[in-house]
Amino acid sequence: MTATTNLCDNPLLDFSGLPRFDVIAPTDVQPAISKLLEDCRALIARLTADGAATTWNDFAAALADGLEPLSRAWGIVGHLHAVKDVPEWRDAYNRMLPDVSRFYAEVGQNLKLFAGYQAIAASSEYAKLSPARQRIVDNEIRDFRLAGAALPDDLKPRFQAISEELSQLSARFSENLLDATNAFSELVTDEAELAGLPEDARQAAREAAEKEGKSGWKFTLHMPSYMPVMQYADSRRLRAAMYRAYATRAAEFGPGELDNAPLIRQILLLRREEAQLLGYANFAEVSLVPKMAESLPQVLEFLRDLSVKARASAEQDVADLRDFARSELQLEPMEAWDVAYVSEKLLQERYAFSEQEVKQYFTEDNVLAGLFKVVETLFGVRLKADSAPVWHDDVRFFRIETPAGELLGQFYLDLYARDTKRGGAWMDEAIARRRLHHGLTAGDGIQKPVAYLNCNFSRPVGTKDGQARPATFTHDEVITLFHETGHGLHHLLTRVDELGVAGIHGVEWDAVELPSQFMENYCWEWSVVQGMSGHVDTGQPLPRTLFDKMLAARNFLSGMQTLRQIEFSLFDLLLHSDFDPAGERSLLDLLSEVRREVAVLVPPEWHRFPNSFAHIFAGGYAAGYYSYKWAEVLSADCYGAFEEAGNPFDRNTGQHFLNTILSVGGSRPAIENFRAFRGRDPQVDALLRHSGMTAG
Numbered sequence: 001m002t003a004t005t006n007l008c009d010n011p012l013l014d015f016s017g018l019p020r021f022d023v024i025a026p027t028d029v030q031p032a033i034s035k036l037l038e039d040c041r042a043l044i045a046r047l048t049a050d051g052a053a054t055t056w057n058d059f060a061a062a063l064a065d066g067l068e069p070l071s072r073a074w075g076i077v078g079h080l081h082a083v084k085d086v087p088e089w090r091d092a093y094n095r096m097l098p099d100v101s102r103f104y105a106e107v108g109q110n111l112k113l114f115a116g117y118q119a120i121a122a123s124s125e126y127a128k129l130s131p132a133r134q135r136i137v138d139n140e141i142r143d144f145r146l147a148g149a150a151l152p153d154d155l156k157p158r159f160q161a162i163s164e165e166l167s168q169l170s171a172r173f174s175e176n177l178l179d180a181t182n183a184f185s186e187l188v189t190d191e192a193e194l195a196g197l198p199e200d201a202r203q204a205a206r207e208a209a210e211k212e213g214k215s216g217w218k219f220t221l222h223m224p225s226y227m228p229v230m231q232y233a234d235s236r237r238l239r240a241a242m243y244r245a246y247a248t249r250a251a252e253f254g255p256g257e258l259d260n261a262p263l264i265r266q267i268l269l270l271r272r273e274e275a276q277l278l279g280y281a282n283f284a285e286v287s288l289v290p291k292m293a294e295s296l297p298q299v300l301e302f303l304r305d306l307s308v309k310a311r312a313s314a315e316q317d318v319a320d321l322r323d324f325a326r327s328e329l330q331l332e333p334m335e336a337w338d339v340a341y342v343s344e345k346l347l348q349e350r351y352a353f354s355e356q357e358v359k360q361y362f363t364e365d366n367v368l369a370g371l372f373k374v375v376e377t378l379f380g381v382r383l384k385a386d387s388a389p390v391w392h393d394d395v396r397f398f399r400i401e402t403p404a405g406e407l408l409g410q411f412y413l414d415l416y417a418r419d420t421k422r423g424g425a426w427m428d429e430a431i432a433r434r435r436l437h438h439g440l441t442a443g444d445g446i447q448k449p450v451a452y453l454n455c456n457f458s459r460p461v462g463t464k465d466g467q468a469r470p471a472t473f474t475h476d477e478v479i480t481l482f483h484e485t486g487h488g489l490h491h492l493l494t495r496v497d498e499l500g501v502a503g504i505h506g507v508e509w510d511a512v513e514l515p516s517q518f519m520e521n522y523c524w525e526w527s528v529v530q531g532m533s534g535h536v537d538t539g540q541p542l543p544r545t546l547f548d549k550m551l552a553a554r555n556f557l558s559g560m561q562t563l564r565q566i567e568f569s570l571f572d573l574l575l576h577s578d579f580d581p582a583g584e585r586s587l588l589d590l591l592s593e594v595r596r597e598v599a600v601l602v603p604p605e606w607h608r609f610p611n612s613f614a615h616i617f618a619g620g621y622a623a624g625y626y627s628y629k630w631a632e633v634l635s636a637d638c639y640g641a642f643e644e645a646g647n648p649f650d651r652n653t654g655q656h657f658l659n660t661i662l663s664v665g666g667s668r669p670a671i672e673n674f675r676a677f678r679g680r681d682p683q684v685d686a687l688l689r690h691s692g693m694t695a696g
């Protein structure tokens with residue numbers, strides 16, 4: 001193995017086309033990224049020197065052009081780290097990660113860059129800029145402001161100290177939660193107590209005990225161990241013990257140093273202070289500034305309205321569960337630790353079908369053909385196999401063209417799980433669309449977008465008649481593929497010329513799941529499912545009776561689950577607005593109030609849900625948990641337009657969706673995109689209908 005010593009030959013520094021996955025080596029990373037960081041710093045110094053011009057071209061465009069190579073090269077490294085996580089790539093990535101993170105943090109805090117954008121906004125040029133360019137300038141100024149850049153000098157140190165303390169507190173919150181999760185285990189020694197548990201869950205518990213030299217079966221509070229117990233274990237004692245331990249993690253009942261309550265109080269106080277320094281009444285207002293939702297009252301009303309509409313269905317769900325628990329399972333009253341168990345039993349009773357059976361009907365090539373046909377019909381494009389250097393033999397590559405053969409974009413499809421690949425499914429960008437500036441031209445002067453679509457499905461196994469059997473997917477996996485393709489289309493079908501708001505760049509995060517969830521709807525259209533299914537052995541399409549069971553199971557307990565999500569969302573928003581962390585009313589009082597308003601199932605009094613609500617105390621979801629439901633409403637409502645047209649493939653509606661939402665990206669506020677498509681504000685009706693919650 002030879003290290004590339006000459007920077008001219010470093011393939012990570014070749015931006016002339018697709019990433020050169022055939023030749024890029026871990027040893028290329030350090031020299032290439034160091035060089036790019038140096039270039040970026042030099043450029044920023046030049047753009048922010050005294051007397052430097054602050055026009056769009058000389059400042060904003062030059063900065064976007066200058067920073068792009070680093071993000072492209074580092075994107076390749078990050079991608080390889082995710083899909084080819086062998087020690088060499090992990091080391092190469094981790095070695096440069098601190099430098100790259102530090103650089104982006106510096107950019108975010110660079111007051112001279114902030115001043116540059118402010119100068120453009122204040123200049124006579126601003127009014128003449130395209131809406132997309134204006135939006136980039138506005139977004140930049142907004143983000144600098146929210147990072148404290150516009151504060152008077154005497155307040156900056158305090159703001160900085162709060163930010164640092166908040167990140168430490170969030171990190172400690174997660175650590176406590178993890179430590180508390182790890183601190184509990186339940187060793188079952190009587191095999192009779194395992195009744196009901198699936199074989200793989202028993203096996204895993206057996207191995208966990210063996211690893212500690214113990215006999216019996218060890219269960220923990222980690223999901224793969226905890227969930228099967230709650231869903232399947234006939235032993236009520238075991239379920240109750242596990243439930244209580246799970247519900248009281250990182251609370252006052254355990255070791256004091258793992259109690260998250262004092263951290264929560266401190267986090268809420270600091271967030272409020274931070275919001276007030278920035279000139280807002282509370283943290284919820286700050287959180288909503290860069291989001292699609294326009295105001296706190298608007299989101300609260302949205303949640304409350306949805307809760308009222310979902311209520312009857314949710315109450316029916318709970319009544320069904322209680323009836324079934326009493327009459328079939330002799331569980332009365334139904335306790336909190338019975339709910340998942342009873343739900344699973346009722347699901348089996350009502351809609352029993354085998355995921356494994358369904359899986360035989362979705363072969364890889366049929367599913368891809370079905371997916372491509374949906375995309376082609378809806379958006380008037382063509383998808384074709386293409387070739388490119390790839391990082392693994394599994395990877396396929398495709399191009400999207402106009403009917404006239406003009407290239408729109410390309411994407412990699414890496415479908416199968418591997419030991420060296422990060423879990424889950426995700427879309428990432430390799431190259432973003434933009435018009436090339438400063439004499440760089442290629443063809444029509446447009447840089448074509450390229451995306452990575454990554455999944456973790458099972459690879460083909462076995463042979464039939466001497467031929468390799470194709471890979472087959474579960475229906476959930478098919479949905480995942482459609483979902484990620486939706487993100488991919490958002491990136492690939494953009495027509496925006498400006499990097500900062502092309503594709504998913506600059507899209508509000510409570511709107512970014514719109515195209516992905518929209519695409520999922522097609523997995524529930526009989527014509528699509530029928531067309532893309534074909535039994536791996538017989539070629540027969542999926543039987544309609546089986547599909548009907550899948551449809552019925554899709555909406556099982558959806559009312560109850562909706563109210564649960566609303567409960568979390570309302571609690572999160574009120575906690576960050578209408579709550580004084582130093583006041584008399586406790587966090588648990590607030591939670592009880594929220595539950596009295598919306599919940600249909602109230603957990604035991606000793607439940608300490610906030611102590612493990614990591615989304616809002618350790619993740620990025622503070623005063624943003626509502627985004628899940630918000631985006632679901634948007635995508636369902638958009639799909640509703642096709643239902644109203646009487647055809648899920650209606651060409652005009654598809655073109656309209658492409659023109660107003662998909663191709664516009666972040667160049668216009670998401671609410672305006674939505675209104676342009678729907679001709680009105682979002683409504684929850686379609687979501688309620690799709691979830692089987694429509695009354696009457």
Ligand SMILES: [Zn+2]
Pocket residue numbers: 483487513516
């Ligand atoms: Zn998504």
